[in-house]
Amino acid sequence: MAATVTSVFLYVKDVRRSLEFYNEVVGAEVLQMHAEEDNGPLTLAILRIGQFTLMLHPQEPHAEEFADTRLGVGIHLQLQVDDVDGFHQHCIDQGALISISGEPTDQDWGWREFALRDPDGFVWSIYQDNSGGQWTG
Structure with missing residues (x-):
């Protein structure tokens, strides 16, 4: 059975800041941005680098999962x-x-x-x- 890695989810402190970094510095194409309410903080950003999808999620709702870790490690x-x-x-x-x-x-x-x-x-x-x-x- 062949498999292909297609995407990664990154839990970040500030979705908008990370979106700007990946778009402006890395050159990722912004595919979608989602917020739970109009003009609210982003709850998901989906970007594309070539054939690879990068999904940015806020860390805060998952704070318990990250209690003993540092992002990026x-x-x-x-x-x-x-x-x-x-x-x-x-x-x-x-x-x-x-x-x-x-x-x-x-x-x-x-x-x-x-x-x-x-x-x-x-x-x-x-x-x-x-x-x-x-x-x-």
Whole structure:
């Protein structure tokens, strides 16, 4: 049986702030935004990065589940781009880069990558595959 990972749910402190980060910095397309009442806080934002769906939910209604954890800990996401240096500069230009690894670096396995954290501490490896397809993320 073949399976495909299609989406991830991220529980965030501020859905609108995270939506802006993923739309403006990462380039995710905003598909849907939902609030329980008109002009109320967002309760769900659905974004698309390529064929992958990112769903942002507020953490607060699930506070009990997160009582002993910190957001962003224990998950590491990857985003493949065509030009990692250009994407790194884009992040800097947007003023939203919270880098944990500094400049893009060439790795032994053929990737050129850097890591950044989103507003809630989720870590993303941003990479360009220069291995000729020998390594798939």
